Amino acid sequence: MSYLNEFDAWKIALILMLTILTLTFLGYKVGNIKLKKLKLDTVKELSSSFSSLSGLLFLLLAFTFGMSVSRYDNRRQNIVEESNAISTALLRADLYAEKERLVFRQDFQQYIECRIEYYKAGRNIERLRLSNEHANSISKRLWQRATRLSFDHTNTDATRQMIPALNEMIDITTTRAAGEKAKVPDSIIWLLFVLACITSFYSGYSAALKGSIDWLVEFGFCLMISVTVLFIFDLDRPFRGLVTLDESNKNIIELRNSFN
Secondary structure, X not given: OOOHHHOOXXXXXXXXXXXXXXXXXXHHHHHHHHHOOOOHHHHHHHHHHHHHHHHHHHHHXXXXXXXXXXXXXXXXXXXXXXXXXXXXHHHHHHHOOHHHHHHHHHXXXXXXXXXXXXXXXXXXXXXXXXXXXXXXXXHHXXXXXHHHHOOOHHHHHXXXXXXXXXXXXXXXXXXXXXXHHOOOOHHHHHHHHHHHHHHHHHHHHHHHHHOOOOHHHHHHHHHHHHHHHHHXXXXXXXXXXOOOOHHHXXXXXXXXXXXX
């Protein structure tokens, strides 16, 4: 886990907002001091430079927000695909004789409970590890039973259906875990913070050179950046925050109804 991931998203957004407001005020004070020493042409050049810097900040915000949204969509899609893979494999257990069918369904029920526990574990590393280990042992047992039954020619049709379904069900867990670990790189986040701070300083500096500053506009600018950063972090954290994967995980929880 990265250093930034240790802090709640709202705390990071609040600290960033207070920091850039402070830097805006500091830039305004520095601008007032420099105003008497600068010529009019120099003031215009600095205003133009500030516009370019703001454009770069907005571009990086859009880029980073797009990355976090893309990763959120991938995680949501992975959960839906896992739910479908488990459901398909469970249905294909009905192709076997009653004795084997009941054993398959019992294992699938335990496997589904493990996958539900995986989501409920949240940020608890130990619970995540235990639920993963239990799910892996059950999937291994399912695979071994399916391969053993494949040697019986009476199960040829069932084997042709079950083996690909189990393979997909097992593979999607790796895809889901990789998707949850894939986050916006810290280097991009730090670059965003640095650029936001520099832009805020020059915003106050530029306003001072123009002769006045509209603090309502400056506050709105800082608030917009902070709220955007808040949602960037929220979208990038699947187990906490305002934006969660609860709705997608209901697809796996609803698989319990298959055993009623």
